Amino acid sequence: MRINLNGQPRFVEEGATLQDVLPSARGVAAALNGSVVPAASWESTPLSEDDAVELVTAHQGG
Amino acid sequence: MQVAGIELPGRLWIGTGGLTSTRLVGEIVEAARPGLVTVSVRRTSDTGSGGLLDTLRGLGVRILPNTAGCLSAREAVLTAQLAREALETDWVKLEVVGDETSLMPDAVELLDAAETLVRQGFTVLPYTSADPVLARRLVDVGCAAVMPLGSPIGTGRGLDDPRAIEAVRAAVAVPVVLDAGIGTASDAALALELGCDAVLAATAITRADRPAQMAAALRAAVEAGELARRAGRIPRLTTARASSPMAGRVGT
Numbered sequence: 001m002r003i004n005l006n007g008q009p010r011f012v013e014e015g016a017t018l019q020d021v022l023p024s025a026r027g028v029a030a031a032l033n034g035s036v037v038p039a040a041s042w043e044s045t046p047l048s049e050d051d052a053v054e055l056v057t058a059h060q061g062g
Numbered sequence: 063m064q065v066a067g068i069e070l071p072g073r074l075w076i077g078t079g080g081l082t083s084t085r086l087v088g089e090i091v092e093a094a095r096p097g098l099v100t101v102s103v104r105r106t107s108d109t110g111s112g113g114l115l116d117t118l119r120g121l122g123v124r125i126l127p128n129t130a131g132c133l134s135a136r137e138a139v140l141t142a143q144l145a146r147e148a149l150e151t152d153w154v155k156l157e158v159v160g161d162e163t164s165l166m167p168d169a170v171e172l173l174d175a176a177e178t179l180v181r182q183g184f185t186v187l188p189y190t191s192a193d194p195v196l197a198r199r200l201v202d203v204g205c206a207a208v209m210p211l212g213s214p215i216g217t218g219r220g221l222d223d224p225r226a227i228e229a230v231r232a233a234v235a236v237p238v239v240l241d242a243g244i245g246t247a248s249d250a251a252l253a254l255e256l257g258c259d260a261v262l263a264a265t266a267i268t269r270a271d272r273p274a275q276m277a278a279a280l281r282a283a284v285e286a287g288e289l290a291r292r293a294g295r296i297p298r299l300t301t302a303r304a305s306s307p308m309a310g311r312v313g314t
Contacts, residue, residue, distance in 0.1 A: 029147035060078040061102025062130035
């Protein structure tokens with residue numbers, strides 16, 4: 001199925017979870033469809049067609 | 063100085079905006095000995111390590127994530143929530159600008175986002191216009207400090223309206239941190255002389271010809287401004303006032 005990761009289309013297996021597209025939790029955070037999902041819940045968060053996933057980290061700026 | 067009961071090691075705060083290399087961070091931090099360092103939150107495809115984050119953590123400085131680039135309360139709240147998760151801090155420098163040209167704060171969205179984030183347990187430090195009424199409203203909803211702009215982001219013009227900064231200082235009891243517009247050392251000294259508790263400088267340092275040297279200059283300026291404010295400056299007079307005694311002059 002197709003999801004959207006940081007604004008780009010990405011194809012993942014049926015039954016995939018957030019963990020499958022976000023391998024490491026160090027210094028990063030993820031949101032699914034506009035809501036933050038704590039790293040501890042990535043593995044138990046299934047993905048659905050057209051889900052929008054954001055993955056962010058600290059960057060120079062401001 | 064303290065913010066929300068936390069002692070910060072310096073009155074010069076530095077931003078990482080305009081950094082061209084992570085390697086420069088160490089030199090700048092060493093010269094600035096900053097109270098904290100701000101970072102933005104951006105999309106990443108690299109899930110291995112955050113280069114900047116690792117560097118800052120290695121330097122042992124307090125990291126303050128910001129919501130730079132956000133144009134609405136909704137975006138800013140989500141960005142702050144992501145920052146809390148990624149950086150393990152509930153402090154946030156809240157920026158909500160009205161458009162990408164002026165980069166001026168959007169007062170309505172800012173106040174809305176501040177209220178929401180305070181309710182969610184964040185320690186909120188809002189980037190605001192130099193407006194005493196808005197500053198008071200931000201403190202009323204629970205902001206831990208206010209960060210009025212000296213002049214628009216990236217202009218390096220210093221304090222366009224020093225009286226407005228004084229008015230913000232007089233309006234609130236929380237720390238006032240002069241943000242945006244710092245160009246050089248005298249701007250930072252003036253901010254502290256006017257009663258600001260700290261100064262945040264980013265591109266004044268990162269885009270200077272010699273960033274570490276400018277960081278050292280700003281640190282000294284912040285210290286000088288604070289000393290001068292405590293020392294109590296003489297009043298400005300419209301006419302001259304002799305400093306030497308009249309008595310005992312030669313030939314009288």
